[in-house]
Amino acid sequence: MEYRIFFSAGEPSGDQHGAALISALQSRLPNFTCLGFGGPRMAQAGCHLLADLTSHAVMGFLRPIAQLHHFYRFYRQAVVEMECHRPDAVVLIDFPGFNWHLAKAAKSRGIPVFFYGPPQIWAWARWRVRKMRRWIDHALCWLPFEEQWLAARGCSATYVGHPFFDECAGAVRDSALVAQLTGDPRPLLTILPGSRDQEVHANGQAMLRVAAGLREKIPSLRVAVAAFRPHQAQLMERWAHQLDVRALILTGKTPELIQSATCCLAVSGSVSLELLYFEKPTVILYRISPLAARIEKFVRRVKYITLVNLLCHGGRHAAELPPNDPTTPAPTDALFPEFLTARDVTQEICRRLATWLSDAEERQKVVAVLRELKKSLGWEGAVDRAADWFVRYLGQPHEVTPGLHPHSISALHERPRPAGLRR
Structure with missing residues (x-):
């Protein structure tokens, strides 16, 4: 079976994490294709980029306004791709300002949406947890306390560990x-x-x-x-x-x-x-x-x-x-x-x-x-745990309705946790 995943990473670090995950998925899924937004590392890993989003990374309260025309164009590209070549899943990597809009667009079209490394809403502007509940089917968390924090607020999440140590060790x-x-x-x-x-x-x-x-x-x-x-x-x-x-x-x-x-x-x-x-x-x-x-x-x-x-x-x-x-x-x-x-x-x-x-x-x-x-x-093996989670998800039949999670929190907690992981 062929699987098609849409990725979106807007930071250089997200480009690095996305590339590592793509490589891990390619080794597990022989008929796997990916496209979307990222940077040079994701492109090198085999992702067909609609645009290099990392070259438009900005922060603050006013600077993003100057980039609005670019982001609107990228958004329209993504919507056309979702409607013409429906992906099996959309995987977002941090970069919430733009990725929230992609999540909403995908969710409204019945496409499952996942955050690999969710935005740190526990630190800044916590009201955004409503967006997480509404538009994100599941979050694969990098920090040990995030799963519990999100679950307590009605969000489906699994802690896999941070990919950075794997990437440093393999560089x-x-x-x-x-x-x-x-x-x-x-x-x-x-x-x-x-x-x-x-x-x-x-x-x-x-x-x-x-x-x-x-x-x-x-x-x-x-x-x-x-x-x-x-x-x-x-x-x-x-x-x-x-x-x-x-x-x-x-x-x-x-x-x-x-x-x-x-x-x-x-x-x-x-x-x-x-x-x-x-x-x-x-x-x-x-x-x-x-x-x-x-x-x-x-x-x-x-x-x-x-x-x-x-x-x-x-x-x-x-x-x-x-x-x-x-x-x-x-x-x-x-x-x-x-x-x-x-x-x-x-x-x-x-x-x-x-x-x-x-x-x-x-x-x-x-x-x-x-x-x-x-x-x-205990972060070693985080990329493999994330890739294994996606393989299990893609290998199971799902009926995703806009606004509903494909897994309940209780069902996720009943699964065996990978060795070495703690809450």
């Missing part, structure tokens, strides 16, 4: 570059300014100012910048020259630069899981506008914005403590100190990084906690 890295960088005994700070142009523009110069401040404290410091795209590397090179910061700036070498680092300075995002995988002490900086800083206080419902900090502090339950609760540490005192801010925090970040760069004992304390956290998650 082919430039061992010569790692050997060259780690062979130098001088401390190395790796800067990760983000994959979106918006993130690089907001954080790049501030991160280089931190590097300049650290160089004054630690003259032997080496600085490396992991750029996602060539034009972003050129921008960082120009800023580094203006700030008189000597830095090794490379494109497409993020894993190598993280692996070789003494510690890192990064934006918030899925890269924090790569930093966890490589057990690298890290400070998180995410600069936002004064207006966005005011708005986020009303829509944010978790104490930490960094996944590593959420996982370290017990997931959602610990993270939901009131912002001013004196019994819990501030975000700047978390395992990965984090600064979601509109103000200049250069000196604060410099102090924290300088400790790790110059004091091996303090640095190893953080490494030990990261190692234990990574071990406790």
Whole structure:
């Protein structure tokens, strides 16, 4: 039997996760075809792309408006595909702003809809759970507390684990570059300014100012910048020259630069899981506008914005403590100190990084906690578990009615859970 699945991923990280899932499905389903939206990695894995959605990834409250004409065109393409070549399922990977519209379109046409890595509605704008109940048949969750959180709100969900560790373990890295960088005994700070142009523009110069401040404290410091795209590397090179910061700036070498680092300075995002995988002490900086800083206080419902900090502090339950609760540490005192801010925090970040760069004992304390956290998650095999779930689903007869789940929550909970998984 031939199976046809429509995928939609709008972030570079979603492109990576989608590619891994597609490869796993291809090895299990000989007559499997896929199409939809994604990026170069999904295309390389065999997905026929209607458009490269990763090149349009934006965040915030106003920037997406400038992209509306593109997203409307992509939406119309998807609707035509659903109506003319009806897929067996639609698989959405995060990127909720656009993917909610695809979910609604598919659901109204009786096509089953799944989220592989549902949006973090437990952290931001929880009213969106109504959309999850109405338009999503099932969510395959990446974080251990998400299944229970969604199930308690009437959403069908299964925890499979995060695919990032599988992808990191299977990646082919430039061992010569790692050997060259780690062979130098001088401390190395790796800067990760983000994959979106918006993130690089907001954080790049501030991160280089931190590097300049650290160089004054630690003259032997080496600085490396992991750029996602060539034009972003050129921008960082120009800023580094203006700030008189000597830095090794490379494109497409993020894993190598993280692996070789003494510690890192990064934006918030899925890269924090790569930093966890490589057990690298890290400070998180995410600069936002004064207006966005005011708005986020009303829509944010978790104490930490960094996944590593959420996982370290017990997931959602610990993270939901009131912002001013004196019994819990501030975000700047978390395992990965984090600064979601509109103000200049250069000196604060410099102090924290300088400790790790110059004091091996303090640095190893953080490494030990990261190692234990990574071990406790048991994420190895997450991609295979997700692929097996889809194979089981596709191999069973289903009568999907718009607005109804193909599986009840109770039926899903009666199934044996994969070994090593916890709620």
